[in-house]
Amino acid sequence: MAIRHLRTAFASQYQPGQPARLQAGEAFAEPGGDYESLHKQMKRLFNSKPGKKYGRFSDEIGECPFSSWLKDYLEDKQSFGSMTDRLFGQWQELLNGCQEEFQGHLMIVHEALADSEVVYLLILESDSALRFDGNQTLDATDVLSLSRLNLAVRIELDDWRSDNSAENYLTLVHGRGTGEPGELFIRLAGFTNQVDVEKETVTFLDAVEAFAKSSEPEKAGEVRSKAYEFCKEQHALGEPVEIEALSGYLDESEPQRFKEFASKTTELPESGVLHPDHRKVKKLVRIAGSGGGMSVSFSSDLVNQAVYYDRDQDALTITRLPKALREQLQRYLETREE
Template identity: 75%
Template sequence: MAIKQLRVTFASQMQPGQEAQVRPGKPLSEPGGDYEGLHKQLKRLFNARPGKKYGRFTDDIGTSPASAWLRDYIEGKLGFESLTDKLFGQWQELLTSSQEEYYGHLMLVHEALADGEVLYLFALESDSALRLDHEQALDATDVLSTSRLNLALRLEVEDWLGDHPSENFLTLVHARGTGEPGELFIRLCGFTNQVDVEKETLTFLNAVEAFAAQTEEPEKAGQVRSKAYEFCKEQHALGEPVAIEALSGYLDEDQPERFQTFASESQDIPADAVLHPDHRKVKKLVRISGSGGGMSVSFSSDLVNQAVYYDRENDALTITKLPKALREQLQRYLEARQEGGEQ
């Protein structure tokens, strides 16, 4: 069983200025299939969530003591029940200071995997649903959402306390619109941001484009871009960053160090670098798109100078080999215009 420990608490703050209420459940060391299924789905949502942030624990333990409690727990100095009592108690204090109403569940999960141990803290979402009560009358009730996740944290234990610690062992989901409770969740976790995702995305794109440009064969350059995008997309689905060494081996199995060496020598990217590119923006490697002035255009980058030609001097785009559906739409439109003109 992957889950070693799990515990849920309900917290509410319905009257700002008064003490928030928490109702923790029992710690579960063998939570069973339903909890395993819920955790698996929440991990899917976590991995698929765009715009995640990467960082570490703040050094201000006085304000955010979670890191000290978690370290004691991992080192066996604190039991799971005591850990969650402290963590949920801190959440109660933070919500008491909030000026916004809040109610919802927190779930802490300690998971053991083949490649290391991971802790997740989820702020569970709920949806309203209708049911029939025992008198067959409609009644509204809240059910857990398995399609939304706006606040969550993942801690990679090995990256934090292992023999080769990383600077970025925390991954945070912090969606827009979570308001003050979202900021309090970050304080509870003690998260501090260490990664500029936009900068790392640009670094990734520039390195791949420069590497692809080395070849004079458009088809091979396109293959480099496509494979780099595929690798980035796969890592995103797994919730993992992009290691330059692993990417290099994926791009060229025969010469697995070729891209790694190129990135180090010409792009000043360390050979052991790990990047966190935004997979949505990395799509620029394989798609060229733009919209404005009533026009929207999108096509594969492989089609440049093959079916799509750009005239820089006249700022004109010529498209050949039109898709069948587009060609038929244009023909119908022109025929209708012509018939309308004849009338």
């Protein structure tokens, strides 16, 4: 990982209706060291966030000029410092009209990877911490949070600048509870949603389930498990699921078999890429449900092996109980008997 350029600005809006304050830092070229470590941690949080959205830059350049400024910077028509001056100025202007309190560090990072380039916009939050000052008096201070990331966007520069201009080169983290500042951040980035994650999750599940059922019975469970593992690994990397890559992963001897099957049985996007919600994809390998004071979850492989469902009686029989559960039941019954 190598950061080409990085810059931060602290913005605050403590009195809605009053001008927001913004203090910009120095524009760094290849800062290395602690900045690399901080960015690495933020990337880890970014990749692990569930419910990310995928899209592209808005065509409304007048309202969302960031893409135009970024393009000029990448084409050496303006410096990184000039581009971020404009970006920070717009962020302050947006916060001027914000009716909710806000404070946070806006960080922009231009990163060069081994085979691609990306730009991140991130809002870094703070945690309160206690320390003893020079007079050994307890004092409260703010430190950067290394465990929270609720607003961030990643721009895949190669996809954006490609001739065919891929439709989903932006990945957005938009956490719950970010309120109006969260909506303003989306405007700042110029993000517009193009992917129906819910629909693509259903497409992914339908394709894998149909393929599993078409396989030999003893291999159906393996197909579901491998599909889930592949999806989980892609999520950890912060990447979508490429159907061709998944096809090769499911069957190395016939790497095109799943892709051809899925193309005939489901409506795949022309890009051959899906953005399934990995939390819902877990249905491939686990059966779970809760309600009426009960919560049950078990591996789908255990059906008709250690877990048996009687449809007529609507009853579930579980054998080979987990040790911890068995011990809890025994202690509970013993207590009741006493």
